[in-house]
Amino acid sequence: MGIQEQYRSEAASLLSSGEVKLVIGFGAGSTADRRRPLFARTGEEANRFVLDASCIANLSTYLLTEGLLSDGKKVGIFLKPDGIRSINILIAEAQLKPDQVVILGYAIENGQLTALEGRSVADFNGVNEKIRSLALPPAVQQDIERLEAMSPVERFQFWQDQFSKCIKCYACRQACPMCYCRRCIVDVNQPQWVNTSSHTLGNFEWNIVRAFHLAGRCAACGACDRACPVNIPLRLINARMGREVREAFDYFAGESTDQKPVLASFSKDDPETFIL
Amino acid sequence: MIYNPFPMRVVSKRQEAPGVNTLKLEFVREEDHEFFRQNFKTGMFGLYGIYGEGESTFCVASPETRKEYIECTFRQSGRVTGTLANVDAGDIVTFRGPYGNRFPIEEFEGKNLLFIAGGIALPPTRSVIWSCLDQREKYREVTIVYGARTVADLVYKNELDDWKKRDDVRLVLTVDPGGETPDWQDHVGFVPTILEQAAPSPDNTIAVLCGPPIMIKFTLAALQRLGFSPENVYTTLENRMKCGVGKCGRCNVGSVYICKEGPVFTAAEVQAMPQADL
Amino acid sequence: MTRILLKNKLDDCIVTWRNAGYSVLAPVKRNEMGSFSEVQKASDMSLDLILPERTIKDRFFPQTEPMIRYKISKQQIDTETMTPPDTKSVCFGVRPCDAAGLEIDDPLFGWDYKDQYWFKRRNNSVIVTITCTASDDFCMCTSVKLSPESTKGSDVMLRPLSNGNGWQVETITERGKALFDSVSVHLSDEKAETAALAQVPVRFNVEQVMEWLANPTSFESQFWKDIALRCIGCGSCTFLCPTCHCFDIQDEGDTYNGIRRKNWDSCSFANFTMHTSGHNPRNTQSTRWRQRIMHKFNYYRGKFGVNSCSGCGRCTRQCPVDMGITETLQAISNLPR
Numbered sequence: 001m002g003i004q005e006q007y008r009s010e011a012a013s014l015l016s017s018g019e020v021k022l023v024i025g026f027g028a029g030s031t032a033d034r035r036r037p038l039f040a041r042t043g044e045e046a047n048r049f050v051l052d053a054s055c056i057a058n059l060s061t062y063l064l065t066e067g068l069l070s071d072g073k074k075v076g077i078f079l080k081p082d083g084i085r086s087i088n089i090l091i092a093e094a095q096l097k098p099d100q101v102v103i104l105g106y107a108i109e110n111g112q113l114t115a116l117e118g119r120s121v122a123d124f125n126g127v128n129e130k131i132r133s134l135a136l137p138p139a140v141q142q143d144i145e146r147l148e149a150m151s152p153v154e155r156f157q158f159w160q161d162q163f164s165k166c167i168k169c170y171a172c173r174q175a176c177p178m179c180y181c182r183r184c185i186v187d188v189n190q191p192q193w194v195n196t197s198s199h200t201l202g203n204f205e206w207n208i209v210r211a212f213h214l215a216g217r218c219a220a221c222g223a224c225d226r227a228c229p230v231n232i233p234l235r236l237i238n239a240r241m242g243r244e245v246r247e248a249f250d251y252f253a254g255e256s257t258d259q260k261p262v263l264a265s266f267s268k269d270d271p272e273t274f275i276l
Numbered sequence: 277m278i279y280n281p282f283p284m285r286v287v288s289k290r291q292e293a294p295g296v297n298t299l300k301l302e303f304v305r306e307e308d309h310e311f312f313r314q315n316f317k318t319g320m321f322g323l324y325g326i327y328g329e330g331e332s333t334f335c336v337a338s339p340e341t342r343k344e345y346i347e348c349t350f351r352q353s354g355r356v357t358g359t360l361a362n363v364d365a366g367d368i369v370t371f372r373g374p375y376g377n378r379f380p381i382e383e384f385e386g387k388n389l390l391f392i393a394g395g396i397a398l399p400p401t402r403s404v405i406w407s408c409l410d411q412r413e414k415y416r417e418v419t420i421v422y423g424a425r426t427v428a429d430l431v432y433k434n435e436l437d438d439w440k441k442r443d444d445v446r447l448v449l450t451v452d453p454g455g456e457t458p459d460w461q462d463h464v465g466f467v468p469t470i471l472e473q474a475a476p477s478p479d480n481t482i483a484v485l486c487g488p489p490i491m492i493k494f495t496l497a498a499l500q501r502l503g504f505s506p507e508n509v510y511t512t513l514e515n516r517m518k519c520g521v522g523k524c525g526r527c528n529v530g531s532v533y534i535c536k537e538g539p540v541f542t543a544a545e546v547q548a549m550p551q552a553d554l
Numbered sequence: 555m556t557r558i559l560l561k562n563k564l565d566d567c568i569v570t571w572r573n574a575g576y577s578v579l580a581p582v583k584r585n586e587m588g589s590f591s592e593v594q595k596a597s598d599m600s601l602d603l604i605l606p607e608r609t610i611k612d613r614f615f616p617q618t619e620p621m622i623r624y625k626i627s628k629q630q631i632d633t634e635t636m637t638p639p640d641t642k643s644v645c646f647g648v649r650p651c652d653a654a655g656l657e658i659d660d661p662l663f664g665w666d667y668k669d670q671y672w673f674k675r676r677n678n679s680v681i682v683t684i685t686c687t688a689s690d691d692f693c694m695c696t697s698v699k700l701s702p703e704s705t706k707g708s709d710v711m712l713r714p715l716s717n718g719n720g721w722q723v724e725t726i727t728e729r730g731k732a733l734f735d736s737v738s739v740h741l742s743d744e745k746a747e748t749a750a751l752a753q754v755p756v757r758f759n760v761e762q763v764m765e766w767l768a769n770p771t772s773f774e775s776q777f778w779k780d781i782a783l784r785c786i787g788c789g790s791c792t793f794l795c796p797t798c799h800c801f802d803i804q805d806e807g808d809t810y811n812g813i814r815r816k817n818w819d820s821c822s823f824a825n826f827t828m829h830t831s832g833h834n835p836r837n838t839q840s841t842r843w844r845q846r847i848m849h850k851f852n853y854y855r856g857k858f859g860v861n862s863c864s865g866c867g868r869c870t871r872q873c874p875v876d877m878g879i880t881e882t883l884q885a886i887s888n889l890p891r
Contacts, residue, residue: 525800
């Protein structure tokens with residue numbers, strides 16, 4: 001039995017036994033190579049789940065849909081290691097109760113799918129142990145190196161060109177599991193912290209504010225990058241912020257559910273190199 | 277350009293209730309004033325603004341029979357109203373309008389008028405009340421039912437006193453239970469209840485009803501029990517607006533653009549709208 | 555006999571137009587994004603794109619439009635009205651769907667109060683459209699009663715020649731005719747075969763959709779809740795739409811100097827309809843998606859006699875969660891009735 005059939009029947013039995021009220025997975029999309037999020041509430045609906053190498057989206061963002069988990073019931077969800085990592089961060093930030101999530105884990109390597117052992121959040125320590133060694137996709141890695149090799153002036157020009165494309169549709173924010181603020185800072189107008197206008201300055205403000213807010217919180221899933229309708233390579237900036245945090249604090253976001261959020265906690269051993 | 281507002285000079289500011297102020301504004305430029313004189317009818321609204329903060333939508337609280345000034349009354353709640361509440365006489369603010377439709381007060385001539393308002397919704401009602409009282413001979417009996425949460429929350433207290441003294445106006449004042457003061461002489465109770473007790477006759481009567489959604493809902497039911505048909509009940513709707521001229525796309529209830537087709541509707545028209553969009 | 559514009563004469567045309575004071579805009583792919591940008595020469599253009607990510611609408615209704623510059627001092631407030639530049643422009647290589655989008659939006663910007671920002675640019679522009687010989691899985695013009703050769707909103711229609719060397723020129727309006735008369739020396743008169751048009755399948759029955767939407771019971775149908783479950787509430791579909799026109803007005807600056815701007819806004823955003831009191835008439839994603847569909851295929855038609863969709867398919871093409879108008883309208887067409 002292939003992984004798709006295995007997970008369809010697991011999802012179906014989770015639903016029919018009443019263990020979960022909903023399973024969030026993937027269904028067929030509008031074209032042969034597209035997959036779209038699918039929400040199954042019955043065993044029958046679970047038969048429409050698709051699981052293959054095109055299922056790359058990080059569905060954990062849906063777990064924070066307003067009201068979804070407020071009834072205390074459980075939800076099943078298809079997750080890759082980056083999604084599990086996102087969930088660890090959300091739990092560490094007290095946004096999610098571990099016992100409300102049943103994970104249908106899978107990994108994609110070289111186009112091949114493997115099922116990940118375990119169902120509850122606590123079962124994925126094996127995944128957590130690997131987070132330190134998780135490598136970014138080679139193409140992303142190359143882009144990062146290309147950026148690092150630039151002079152500051154060139155790099156600024158690069159980001160200026162990229163951010164000038166931004167239309168402030170906030171798809172990056174909406175696709176991101178970590179962007180769960182009920183009221184985002186750009187929607188606050190007393191005071192108006194960030195210009196709402198989508199000119200280059202306003203776009204810089206938005207994207208940099210978001211990058212700072214994701215420092216030490218990003219699961220490197222690439223959801224923002226894929227969501228961007230004007231193709232801004234957002235994951236590059238988040239990867240760099242992640243590296244800064246790793247180097248300064250030896251902190252890998254999402255390694256476990258009992259991490260203390262690095263920029264929201266203080267330790268007397270914290271480096272103070274940034275204090276001039 | 278259609279989004280350019282008129283500069284307005286603040287003549288005076290009066291505090292009506294905690295957090296509620298009335299501004300009296302005069303036109304800086306004569307041509308703007310002339311435009312307003314020609315176009316303003318009771319029920320219309322405007323966008324009041326202050327450069328650096330933005331614009332906020334509320335009604336013109338002064339009547340169409342008095343167009344020397346614009347008066348507006350608003351609760352201090354957001355960025356714009358918070359700043360407008362802190363202006364002083366002589367300061368420059370802006371006004372864009374008048375926009376929207378109006379109360380068809382010519383059609384009310386020869387009829388009894390029943391005005392019902394709750395809390396901060398007296399301002400739009402006040403515009404039409406004075407528009408009619410300033411031509412008192414054209415209308416028959418005038419009844420005003422006004423309620424607020426507490427005595428302190430009643431707005432236009434001086435005018436309430438005036439209306440109370442007039443023998444050609446019947447004023448029914450009420451505050452919510454618990455909102456009365458020891459020397460409060462008028463009613464205690466919610467507007468729909470007090471209205472039913474006052475029992476105005478629906479015969480040849482037009483009702484104008486403004487208030488928060490929950491009050492509108494229960495008052496409409498009370499009016500229907502009193503025998504008013506929804507065609508003879510007028511109310512106003514409010515929604516968030518940015519342009520005021522039917523373009524920015526946010527104020528519609530179903531297919532109805534509040535800014536263009538409203539803000540004045542009959543209860544029958546409101547009932548025909550998709551209620552889930554209100 | 556029809557007039558032909560050969561590709562190798564396009565540079566001459568651009569020079570003539572530029573010398574006559576036009577700026578020439580065309581689809582340009584730059585930094586992984588296609589948009590209508592000013593070009594100096596034909597080789598700057600990316601005319602092979604099925605559609606650029608960004609629409610031509612952006613050039614008429616920009617994402618941020620400065621309207622009033624204000625300067626506040628102790629004594630007074632000085633304001634200066636900001637208007638679009640007087641530049642005339644040739645929009646070259648527009649697709650029929652994008653051109654139609656402009657005409658669809660005209661009545662909205664014109665009813666009662668005329669939005670001068672929109673119309674100044676409209677009046678200063680000539681739309682030179684190229685018919686589509688290729689389409690993708692998301693194109694849906696034929697579903698909304700347009701086609702790869704519909705002339706709605708176009709001043710000139712160019713039909714690609716089958717030999718790939720140029721275009722057959724068909725002028726639609728006086729403005730278009732004048733533009734191409736000005737470059738007649740660069741046009742040739744010959745008989746040439748035009749390439750086959752793209753075959754865009756009809757993906758839903760728009761009449762059925764309109765009928766269902768017009769039924770008052772549809773407003774509170776469970777359908778909206780189900781279809782909008784996966785909508786994440788970004789504004790990507792609205793901002794890439796050739797007909798979406800919603801906007802916000804914002805003051806921006808420091809305490810004493812600033813600019814009042816008209817900025818794109820989206821019915822997908824929770825804040826869009828939020829009252830200061832906290833009441834929000836459209837407080838869930840399903841009510842917001844319903845508004846978007848109702849607005850496009852019911853309300854707009856009621857006001858202006860036309861649906862507010864020209865079938866470009868960008869809403870689906872660029873949606874992060876593979877939603878869009880096509881899927882929703884297909885689902886409505888398939889509802890049991």
